[in-house]
Amino acid sequence: MAVTLKDIAEKVGVTESTVSRVLNGIPKASKETREEIFRVAAELGYKPNQIARSLVTKKTHTIGLIISDLSNTYFARVASGIEKIASKYDYSLIISTTGGDEKEELKYINLLKEKQVDGILFASGRMPASCKNLLKETEIPTVVVAREVEEDLPSVHIDNIKESYNAVKYLINSGHHNIAMISGNKDDKESGFYRIQGYKQALKDNGLKIRDDLIVEGDFKLQSGIEAMEEILKSDYSITAVFAASDQMGVGAIKAIKKAGLKVPDDISVIGFDNNIISLASDPELTTVSQPEEELGWHSMEMLYQVMEGRDLKERKIYLPCEIIERESVRNI
Amino acid sequence: MAVTLKDIAEKVGVTESTVSRVLNGIPKASKETREEIFRVAAELGYKPNQIARSLVTKKTHTIGLIISDLSNTYFARVASGIEKIASKYDYSLIISTTGGDEKEELKYINLLKEKQVDGILFASGRMPASCKNLLKETEIPTVVVAREVEEDLPSVHIDNIKESYNAVKYLINSGHHNIAMISGNKDDKESGFYRIQGYKQALKDNGLKIRDDLIVEGDFKLQSGIEAMEEILKSDYSITAVFAASDQMGVGAIKAIKKAGLKVPDDISVIGFDNNIISLASDPELTTVSQPEEELGWHSMEMLYQVMEGRDLKERKIYLPCEIIERESVRNI
DNA sequence: CAATTTTAGTCAAACGCTTGACTAATTAAA
DNA sequence: TTTAATTAGTCAAGCGTTTGACTAAAATTG
Numbered sequence: 001m002a003v004t005l006k007d008i009a010e011k012v013g014v015t016e017s018t019v020s021r022v023l024n025g026i027p028k029a030s031k032e033t034r035e036e037i038f039r040v041a042a043e044l045g046y047k048p049n050q051i052a053r054s055l056v057t058k059k060t061h062t063i064g065l066i067i068s069d070l071s072n073t074y075f076a077r078v079a080s081g082i083e084k085i086a087s088k089y090d091y092s093l094i095i096s097t098t099g100g101d102e103k104e105e106l107k108y109i110n111l112l113k114e115k116q117v118d119g120i121l122f123a124s125g126r127m128p129a130s131c132k133n134l135l136k137e138t139e140i141p142t143v144v145v146a147r148e149v150e151e152d153l154p155s156v157h158i159d160n161i162k163e164s165y166n167a168v169k170y171l172i173n174s175g176h177h178n179i180a181m182i183s184g185n186k187d188d189k190e191s192g193f194y195r196i197q198g199y200k201q202a203l204k205d206n207g208l209k210i211r212d213d214l215i216v217e218g219d220f221k222l223q224s225g226i227e228a229m230e231e232i233l234k235s236d237y238s239i240t241a242v243f244a245a246s247d248q249m250g251v252g253a254i255k256a257i258k259k260a261g262l263k264v265p266d267d268i269s270v271i272g273f274d275n276n277i278i279s280l281a282s283d284p285e286l287t288t289v290s291q292p293e294e295e296l297g298w299h300s301m302e303m304l305y306q307v308m309e310g311r312d313l314k315e316r317k318i319y320l321p322c323e324i325i326e327r328e329s330v331r332n333i
Numbered sequence: 334m335a336v337t338l339k340d341i342a343e344k345v346g347v348t349e350s351t352v353s354r355v356l357n358g359i360p361k362a363s364k365e366t367r368e369e370i371f372r373v374a375a376e377l378g379y380k381p382n383q384i385a386r387s388l389v390t391k392k393t394h395t396i397g398l399i400i401s402d403l404s405n406t407y408f409a410r411v412a413s414g415i416e417k418i419a420s421k422y423d424y425s426l427i428i429s430t431t432g433g434d435e436k437e438e439l440k441y442i443n444l445l446k447e448k449q450v451d452g453i454l455f456a457s458g459r460m461p462a463s464c465k466n467l468l469k470e471t472e473i474p475t476v477v478v479a480r481e482v483e484e485d486l487p488s489v490h491i492d493n494i495k496e497s498y499n500a501v502k503y504l505i506n507s508g509h510h511n512i513a514m515i516s517g518n519k520d521d522k523e524s525g526f527y528r529i530q531g532y533k534q535a536l537k538d539n540g541l542k543i544r545d546d547l548i549v550e551g552d553f554k555l556q557s558g559i560e561a562m563e564e565i566l567k568s569d570y571s572i573t574a575v576f577a578a579s580d581q582m583g584v585g586a587i588k589a590i591k592k593a594g595l596k597v598p599d600d601i602s603v604i605g606f607d608n609n610i611i612s613l614a615s616d617p618e619l620t621t622v623s624q625p626e627e628e629l630g631w632h633s634m635e636m637l638y639q640v641m642e643g644r645d646l647k648e649r650k651i652y653l654p655c656e657i658i659e660r661e662s663v664r665n666i
Numbered sequence: 667c668a669a670t671t672t673t674a675g676t677c678a679a680a681c682g683c684t685t686g687a688c689t690a691a692t693t694a695a696a
Numbered sequence: 697t698t699t700a701a702t703t704a705g706t707c708a709a710g711c712g713t714t715t716g717a718c719t720a721a722a723a724t725t726g
């Protein structure tokens with residue numbers, strides 16, 4: 001049987017309340033009893049039962065993270081960032097993965113509610129209305145991570161439009177005028193979608209023509225990058241650069257270009273997105289825009305902490321900047 | 334205020350116990366009351382308070398995962414595997430990262446105990462005696478993942494000696510006799526250490542000489558692979574193959590070899606370890622031994638489930654097999 | 667020195683649920 | 697028709713803490 005307050009109380013000869021207060025540092029005891037209580041507690045190896053404590057305090061010091069997929073480095077790194085800050089504030093982290101499925105999301109919101117978590121971090125799907133409503137109904141403080149979300153809920157993300165705009169601008173500034181794009185899933189209303197927008201806007205603002213056959217859709221994975229690049233190469237050999245919406249597709253593109261007998265960056269430049277470790281593994285090394293995954297985690301958890309503490313947020317929507325990492329795959333012409 | 338059993342009980346006109354039993358599917362009520370209770374529960378949006386429930390049942394349906402580092406793909410994938418099985422059994426997962434630090438490990442074991450988790454999965458450092466004792470003292474079912482551990486505690490891992498033996502054997506079978514190794518940290522008594530053993534054993538069993546200057550130590554990261562390879566190249570140009578204890582070091586090696594004006598695999602073959610995505614990104618693609626990370630997660634959680642259910646384990650120590658993935662970086666001579 | 671404040675506690679309720687023991691009424695069996 | 701068994705509940709204790717209200721003794725103040 002686990003040691004309880006009662007055991008200590010009996011042994012010392014005081015009531016549980018006294019023991020409780022002493023152990024919580026409330027100075028309502030003589031020096032002697034205090035010392036005796038600490039002594040006995042240590043001797044018995046007392047560990048407070050947080051469940052019992054939570055029942056009365058209505059705080060679990062636990063937060064729930066609803067996330068798509070831990071085996072994806074991107075999400076794993078934001079989870080890692082979250083965990084670090086949570087731990088700093090003495091919060092535990094319950095992680096639930098959903099694969100972006102709405103049913104799962106709903107299920108886990110309910111579960112977390114039942115577990116009485118003090119807050120929820122949502123880094124999963126596109127946050128359907130059902131989730132938003134449920135979240136609102138449960139009244140648990142929530143912040144959304146790395147996902148676009150209309151209105152109300154506090155959130156932290158990167159500005160996909162702006163950052164891909166910058167990537168393409170970088171290509172343009174390097175003298176490229178014929179720029180293809182390998183996009184992610186076009187219709188997910190998320191990064192895949194927004195990055196195309198940034199690409200188009202950059203072309204437009206610089207008087208370049210948007211050619212739809214030069215935007216080919218991948219699925220963010222390496223193989224799709226190879227296939228997409230092959231298709232681009234088929235349709236138009238005159239391009240001098242390509243913007244890939246992920247590093248995996250970027251290195252896929254490099255592979256395809258090399259296989260076609262062309263050189264990177266001499267014949268075709270490529271820029272990726274993510275700054276995944278694989279951008280360093282490819283040959284040539286991939287120039288890319290780095291996403292601050294860990295920082296996304298940090299900020300979201302800091303933000304959640306603020307709202308759990310009942311403080312007002314200065315900003316309810318935070319955009320973290322990305323950075324272009326110049327390596328070997330883009331040539332100045 | 335949250336809806337409680339009492340609210341339902343009052344509204345229906347029965348006692349809390351009846352409501353409790355009905356909601357838990359214990360058939361001690363008439364069809365009418367049962368239906369009425371479900372109706373009212375739904376109407377009020379009742380969600381059971383698991384904290385209160387846990388206090389009496391002494392089960393939290395939560396398990397704790399103590400892990401080194403989530404931003405490391407290897408551990409992230411193990412965690413992902415664990416989460417999937419945990420979720421299958423309706424267990425929640427509290428994740429704590431330690432960076433392999435013993436103090437942190439101890440801290441989290443205590444914390445998890447206080448949170449009354451039903452079980453612990455330990456995938457962190459080398460499991461110092463202090464942890465083992467604490468774990469034993471807390472009496473929480475525990476299984477160790479991906480870490481060597483002497484005796485008692487159930488565990489699941491890969492056999493590092495055997496698998497690296499096989500990798501080197503594969504090189505030997507391909508006709509190589511002069512094989513260097515880029516190892517991980519030599520003295521960690523973990524994978525770094527054991528993989529060297531496997532390498533040595535394979536050489537020995539095949540009548541090849543072990544030359545200590547051909548084993549150079551890295552830290553599993555890409556950059557260290559480059560440096561290690563440069564050193565090897567300096568000391569001996571006659572080698573025809575190198576075994577890298579990680580894929581990152583493997584692609585580092587490839588980079589260094591290419592920079593030295595040599596070709597992979599024509600001049601020097603290289604084999605890695607992990608089957609990380611970067612093995613696909615490199616040029617040439619890296620032949621490697623794939624580790625079953627997700628499966629490590631699955632099995633450990635399945636095992637933990639068995640012991641939480643009080644069942645006896647058929648095997649207390651499970652080794653999962655790896656597989657050699659043949660790609661482009663090894664030549665047959 | 668009486669009045670007040672402080673100190674060092676005690677007592678009991680409460681948090682929301684489960685569960686064993688009990689009861690009254692109904693149904694089935696003999 | 698009496699007895700036994702089943703059904704549909706109720707009652708109250710208990711899980712391990714916290715916490716507001718209370719009290720008796722000691723210390724401080726005017």
